[in-house]
């Protein structure tokens with residue numbers, strides 16, 4: 419049997435990809451400020467990267483309360499739907515595929531972003547992730563957030579469904595539920611931030627219920643074959659505290675996701691943007707468990723060409739998502755295939771405005 423190649427096609431549920439070099443979700447803070455809608459510059463940026471097997475869009479908030487960074491796009495209004503259609507059409511015209519990463523930042527937000535300056539929402543009142551949030555008025559210390567009432571959690575699940583409907587009408591190829599990096603769904607999953615006494619807190623089964631309900635809401639719209647999810651079982655990103663037992667917590671979640679036969683589960687291996695580290699959670703077990711149900715395993719975090727080729731050939735991942743390398747190399751797939759040199763990325767323009775450091779990185 420020939421071993422699979424990083425450059426060979428892959429079937430992810432109902433999505434066919436032309437290679438296994440995927441673009442990781444990358445927040446770039448360039449939506450139109452008045453509407454938080456994607457615009458023609460954003461469409462051009464994604465179209466430039468359409469040779470990726472699959473593009474996972476920058477995180478896009480499902481509700482106004484879900485915003486935690488300036489000018490991140492939303493996916494709930496008519497203007498935003500029209501903006502995502504620009505993006506979907508531009509990527510498809512270049513032969514690419516793109517899913518939207520559905521996001522709510524929870525306690526990572528700040529009253530400056532909230533309707534009427536309210537407290538940000540989270541699993542349990544009083545949770546403050548610490549650190550600072552960059553608002554439209556500069557850097558601000560994070561505050562203790564407000565726990566969602568049970569009926570509000572159900573409203574948020576409906577909001578995930580609404581956003582999946584917007585994504586579908588806009589012509590996107592599917593959605594990825596963002597359940598990683600310390601944001602709202604992870605604030606429910608981890609016992610450091612969830613002290614709820616209702617069906618969304620306490621036992622592991624209860625703590626993963628909101629995430630699974632968000633997944634099921636997206637599946638109701640797109641079918642399981644066009645829904646993926648992102649997890650960061652051992653990352654402390656955006657959150658100073660960790661789950662007391664990532665293996666048990668995320669193990670139960672992976673088993674529930676395998677049963678749902680999703681298109682894929684996308685893992686950040688280790689600390690997001692830090693060293694790729696497999697300690698604390700058995701990523702190899704997750705790969706096998708998902709494979710037994712036909713669910714693809716997408717790996718991310720500090721992969722380079724050699725490690726990515728090796729991971730695909732050895733079957734430890736079905737596809738590799740590249741983050742920073744895709745910022746500075748719109749044609750990353752071609753460069754990796756040809757073993758060509760890569761452009762360096764400039765972190766100063768990661769979250770700035772305009773086309774500099776956005777649509778001006780050269781192709782080969």
Ligand SMILES: Cc1cc2nc3c(=O)[nH]c(=O)nc-3n(C[C@H](O)[C@H](O)[C@H](O)COP(=O)(O)O)c2cc1C
Nearest residue numbers: 442443444445476477691719720721740741742768
């Ligand atoms: C500028 C920037 C923006 C990011 N935005 C997101 C995001 O919107 N959603 C997400 O899940 N991860 C986000 N991440 C994390 C990346 O998807 C990825 O996990 C990380 O960069 C590690 O992968 P890499 O080593 O290939 O860059 C972001 C990272 C960077 C550098």
